[in-house]
Amino acid sequence: MAVFSLFDAEEKALEQARALRRSLADAPEAVRDGLDTLIGAYDSSVREQRRLVKVSDRLQGQLASLNQELGKRKAEAEEALANLRAAQDSLIQSEKLASLGALVGGVAHEINTPVGVALSCASHLADATDAMRKLFEADDIGIDDFERYMATARDTSALIVGNCERAAALIRSFKQVAVDRTSSERRSFELGSYIRETLASLGPHIRQAGHRVTVDCPDGIVMDSYPGALSQVLSNFVMNSLVHGFDPGTGGAIVITVDRPTSGQVRMIYSDNGKGIAPGNRSRIFDPFFTTRRGAGGSGLGLHIVYNLVTGPLEGGVAVDSPPGGGASFTVTLPQAVSQ
Amino acid sequence: MAMENFKIAATERSPEVNFDFDGCRLSLRGESYPEDASTVFGPLFSALERFLATIGEREFVVEFDLTYFNSSSAKALMNMLKLLDHAARDGARISVSWLFAPDDDTMKEFGEDFSEDLEHVAFNLVAVEPAA
Numbered sequence: 001m002a003v004f005s006l007f008d009a010e011e012k013a014l015e016q017a018r019a020l021r022r023s024l025a026d027a028p029e030a031v032r033d034g035l036d037t038l039i040g041a042y043d044s045s046v047r048e049q050r051r052l053v054k055v056s057d058r059l060q061g062q063l064a065s066l067n068q069e070l071g072k073r074k075a076e077a078e079e080a081l082a083n084l085r086a087a088q089d090s091l092i093q094s095e096k097l098a099s100l101g102a103l104v105g106g107v108a109h110e111i112n113t114p115v116g117v118a119l120s121c122a123s124h125l126a127d128a129t130d131a132m133r134k135l136f137e138a139d140d141i142g143i144d145d146f147e148r149y150m151a152t153a154r155d156t157s158a159l160i161v162g163n164c165e166r167a168a169a170l171i172r173s174f175k176q177v178a179v180d181r182t183s184s185e186r187r188s189f190e191l192g193s194y195i196r197e198t199l200a201s202l203g204p205h206i207r208q209a210g211h212r213v214t215v216d217c218p219d220g221i222v223m224d225s226y227p228g229a230l231s232q233v234l235s236n237f238v239m240n241s242l243v244h245g246f247d248p249g250t251g252g253a254i255v256i257t258v259d260r261p262t263s264g265q266v267r268m269i270y271s272d273n274g275k276g277i278a279p280g281n282r283s284r285i286f287d288p289f290f291t292t293r294r295g296a297g298g299s300g301l302g303l304h305i306v307y308n309l310v311t312g313p314l315e316g317g318v319a320v321d322s323p324p325g326g327g328a329s330f331t332v333t334l335p336q337a338v339s340q
Numbered sequence: 341m342a343m344e345n346f347k348i349a350a351t352e353r354s355p356e357v358n359f360d361f362d363g364c365r366l367s368l369r370g371e372s373y374p375e376d377a378s379t380v381f382g383p384l385f386s387a388l389e390r391f392l393a394t395i396g397e398r399e400f401v402v403e404f405d406l407t408y409f410n411s412s413s414a415k416a417l418m419n420m421l422k423l424l425d426h427a428a429r430d431g432a433r434i435s436v437s438w439l440f441a442p443d444d445d446t447m448k449e450f451g452e453d454f455s456e457d458l459e460h461v462a463f464n465l466v467a468v469e470p471a472a
């Protein structure tokens with residue numbers, strides 16, 4: 001079999017030209033020289049062609065292996081991204097578990113105090129009652145004994161009632177933290193009127209203290225969502241403004257503004273002109289049990305509930321802002337219709 | 341009449357050209373894959389032709405220090421080598437150095453291939469560690 005040559009035709013042509021030149025040994029010098037020049041030029045041109053083919057083969061080879069490398073890198077990067085996403089998901093899961101753990105631990109801790117106080121009051125009352133019964137059986141109750149017992153019974157039962165109420169309130173708010181979609185009904189409602197209704201139900205708290213509330217919401221935004229969750233969110237904001245934002249005796253202002261940044265999305269900005277939230281606390285206010293009023297009635301669950309409701313059943317997001325003019329401000333973004 | 345020295349700064353796609361007429365040296369350094377080879381090699385060829393006409397007895401040192409070139413540049417380089425070889429055949433003293441990085445087999449092979457037909461210039465293949 002003949003050896004394959006890319007430049008077979010050129011070599012043959014060159015061979016023929018050389019044979020022709022040999023047969024022209026007797027031709028005039030000008031013809032011979034001219035032919036020599038042509039043959040030389042053709043020879044050199046073919047050699048250049050060989051080199052150029054080699055150069056371009058080499059370049060294309062480099063390009064191909066670069067492309068291959070690129071494809072490999074791309075696949076690697078995509079895999080790394082997928083791994084990262086998976087890691088992120090499992091991180092979110094364990095974060096959720098950790099926050100559930102913190103929540104349960106916190107609830108136990110919070111409830112322990114009122115229950116402990118109620119328990120020791122109850123046993124104190126039981127002891128006093130026992131002593132009273134002995135005196136009664138011996139028919140030896142003096143008026144002093146009776147008055148002292150009455151004072152003890154009044155004080156301890158007041159403490160028992162107060163602390164049991166505190167424990168019950170904590171359990172109620174804990175149940176709200178754990179609220180799920182099924183606990184509240186999904187339906188259509190007009191957003192502006194619903195906000196105003198919720199505020200009206202909070203009216204007594206607000207009006208008594210002389211605060212002003214302004215709602216700026218376009219008419220006709222019909223939501224398909226969980227109104228109960230939304231009103232819980234609003235009341236927690238309002239209660240916080242009253243408790244943390246406004247000094248007693250000074251009238252504050254609350255403004256609720258609603259707009260639609262994109263179709264299908266609503267944005268509700270809640271702000272008050274109160275004392276505002278210290279920058280160092282902003283990242284923690286949504287954590288369960290974070291409160292600046294521990295021991296003075298705060299359990300630190302209000303905004304955690306807000307966060308769970310907004311990101312859970314309401315399928316939106318909530319963020320705290322720091323308005324330049326002071327006060328506190330929260331931005332809640334919600335889909336107009338939830339998916340579940 | 342003294343000729344002006346001829347210098348072109350490197351661009352992303354074309355080599356640095358340094359033509360020192362008084363020092364009798366020419367160097368091309370870098371990468372060469374211009375969109376239009378004639379913009380780089382056109383002016384260089386006419387400068388080279390003018391220079392070769394005035395060279396006389398002096399030794400002309402040419403250095404190719406290229407790391408990458410495309411096919412048009414390869415053809416231009418071969419033309420240049422041919423021009424130099426003809427000048428040497430006609431009596432000029434010319435030495436050509438072809439530089440390549442020790443691990444760059446491609447540039448080494450191109451140097452070998454391109455020097456195949458040179459008969460009159462002194463041709464050196466030189467392995468040099470690239471400047472850091």
Ligand SMILES: Nc1ncnc2c1ncn2[C@@H]1O[C@H](COP(=O)(O)OP(=O)(O)OP(=O)(O)O)[C@@H](O)[C@H]1O
Pocket residue numbers: 236237240241243244245272274275276277281285286290291292293297298299300301302303304328
């Ligand atoms: N409108 C506001 N102005 C100033 N500070 C606020 C405001 N809203 C929340 N905060 C701060 O954020 C903290 C957390 O609020 P959150 O509602 O979670 O708990 P809390 O109000 O302290 O307790 P709880 O709501 O359980 O009774 C508050 O203790 C307070 O420091």
Ligand SMILES: [Mg+2]
Pocket residue numbers: 236239240301302303
């Ligand atoms: Mg609160």
